[in-house]
Amino acid sequence: MxxxxxxxxxxxxxxxxxxxxxxxxxxxxxxxxxxxxxxxxxxxxxxxxxxxxxxxxxxxxxxxxxxxxxxxxxxxxxxxxxxxxxxxxAERGSNGGKTPAHPALPxxxxxxxxxxxxxDSPLQGPVLYLDVLSRVFPEALSPRGTARFSWAGGCSQPAAAWALPILYSTPEEAGTVPSHTAALYVQLLFALRERALRALEAGLVSELYDALGVLRAGWEGLAQDLASGRLSPHLELPEGTRRRLEQLLAPDAARAAELRAECTRGWDGVARRLWPRLQVVVVAEPSSEQLYGEALRELECQGLPFYCPFYSAAGALLGVNLWPEQPDSRYLLCPGWAFCEFLPAGPGAEGPPETVLLADVQEGQEYELVLTDQAGLSRLSQTLSVRGEGVPEERFYRSLCRAVAMWPGARLVDYVCAESSLLGASSGVCAPHYQVFVELRGLRDLSEAQRYKLDQCLQEDFPVYKTFRFKGSIGSVRLHLVAAGAFRELRDAAGSPGPMARVLREKRLLHFIQSRVVS
Known part of the structure; x- marks a missing residue:
């Protein structure tokens, strides 16, 4: 039977x-x-x-x-x-934190x-993720019930696109728009047409953050496009793409009026007000993008559960989250996805590097992850290091947050770092140092004493850094304020999608963010 x-x-x-x-x-x-x-x-x-x-x-x-x-x-x-x-x-190769191109899923x-x-099927992860999502959020896989925000230039296929033919509210053409900002605008427009959305999905939490930033900046234009059923002539699109997309649109004056009314009310919980049947936000939220997730939870996506289905590092998939109902993400490391080694870190981790295998890690101990994946690449997490002091990006972020808390009225919007050696001769004759660029809300300028607070926090949090500063072999942090929106433009300039690189390694990107400095 x-x-x-x-x-x-x-x-x-x-x-x-x-x-x-x-x-x-x-x-x-x-x-x-x-x-x-x-x-x-x-x-x-x-x-x-x-x-x-x-x-x-x-x-x-x-x-x-x-x-x-x-x-x-x-x-x-x-x-x-x-x-x-x-x-x-010391002899293994590294891709410098860049995400390798993976073959498309069958x-x-x-x-x-x-x-x-x-x-060892490449579909094991997506199969488990979709099954878990449907069990905990029963309507999340409804036809046209998910809005996807992602730029397709070099981006892998969405996890569910190969199996569920009409899951997404957004047509495929919306992800092939040449401009990142224009692509997010089009995806947002099609998402707004579907009032009964159940899920918001993004390849990275920064993409959802940028998409809702487009809503804040351009809701009046979006409402006009909804009402007319046509894309704004100011939107830079190939003519063939514009024609195909407009064939899928239809005037909707009622929805346009609802959009205007909700955006006029403000941004607290605007996602649930625009889409009353929303159940979940599905995003990848790597540690380098924690800042964006916190901002969304506090404002636009207030009251919505966030589900991060996979744990990945530098493009390698490591584990799956089988407990989406838990407020703090937990992952089951899948032993068949990547070969994992763990380098002891934190207090007492001294001497020559010797890795520990997955079966031998100790609960409560701190490790730095080393991966070998299908591309045969070994990777370590990003660090700042001008004299071998090794300041990990996630711990630098905690020090930066502590410094920002000492600046009355300031709120950290975004940041990026670079080592002075990347500047070459333009860095001057001073000792090697960190260049730090921040975007703030609520504060337009900083005194030199306030800027020095960051260097003080680093010295307190990293004894080795403090020793080098005392000897004069590392110079004081150079802190710069950039214009509003500079980091969204930086992500556009970076080209291929990927987690926000908190430590810049390309001169081109360093010069780009330098050009946005206002103080």
Whole structure:
């Protein structure tokens, strides 16, 4: 009976899948969506079983993964011990924190079915994520119930696009607009057309932050476009793209009036006021973008739960969040996704670097993560270091927040750092130092005494930094204020999407942010 039912479901799935959108009505798309959800639940059960099996013996699972990464049988003496002995940390390559290009996910329900048969499927993560999301937020996978904000230039396909044909309210063309800001504007416009949205999704929390920034700056133009059913002539779009997008629009004066009324009321909780049926915000929120998540929770997305489905670092996927209802994100590290090593950090971590394997980490200890993924790249977290002092970006952020709290009326909007060596001869003859650029709200200028507070906080938080400052081998921090919107422009200038780099490594980007300094 079960096999017969499965055969009927597969037959219906095959029939519906071959009924392409061009030749089928909307009921056909809805049927495909419904069938894909049924197959998704079945595949998720198998993938959970695969993950449980891999997690029972983490050491063996990691050894199998490393063998695959090293080339299988071609690798002489494969294994973690031989790998670490032959490839010390100092000799391994690094991509400098850039996100490598990953191959596109296989598409369609048949790929979903095949994915359940193997533990190392590239679809394991998305399958688990979508299943968890639908269990905790039952309406989150409704047809056209999700607004996606992401710039497609170099960006991977959305996690759900390959399986659920009409999940998103935004057409694919909206993500191919050449300009980042224009793409977000178009995506926001199509999202505003759907009052019954259940979820807001973004590849990164900074993209949702920028999209709602577009709403704040341009809601009157968006309301006009909604009312007319046409895109603003001031929006820079290729003519063919503009024509295709406008074919999907229709005048909606009532929705335009609602948008004007809600934006006039202010920005506290505006997302839930514009979309009353919203259930969840789905974003990737790496540590370098924590600032944007905090700002959204306090203002535009007030009262909405945030679900961060994956834990990743420098483009490598490491774990999945199976508990979206928890306010603090927790992740299950998946031993078949990346080979993980842990470098002891924090107090008492001295001596030559020797990594600890995933199966040997100790609860309560602090580590720096070292990864080897499918691209064969090893990565360490970003740090500031002009004399080998090694100030991690997340701890620098805490010191910066402490300094900002000493500036009456100031609120930190954004920041970025650079080492003075990146300036070359233009940095002058002074000792190596940190260049720090901040955008503030509530304060237009800082005295020299206020600027020095940051250097004092760094000395208090990092004894090694304090020692170098005392010796004069590291100079005082140079703190600069930039114009409002400078960091949104910096993300546009960076080109390819990726988490905000808090430590700049490119002269081009450093010169760009320098050109926005106002004090």
């Amino acid at each position: 079960l096999l017969a039912g499965l055969a009927v479901a597969l037959a219906l799935l095959l029939w519906a899948w071959h009924r392409r959108p061009g030749g089928a009505g909307s009921w056909g798309l809805v049927l495909r969506h419904w069938l894909a959800l049924r197959v998704l639940g079945w595949a998720a059960g198998w993938q959970r079983w695969h993950l449980e099996q891999a997690s029972q013996d983490v050491r063996q699972s990691q050894e199998r993964l490393l063998l695959r990464l090293l080339g299988g049988a071609r690798a002489a003496e494969p294994g973690s011990a031989a790998f670490r002995a032959r490839c010390p940390l 598409t369609g329900p048949w790929a979903l079915l095949r994915s359940s048969c193997t533990a």
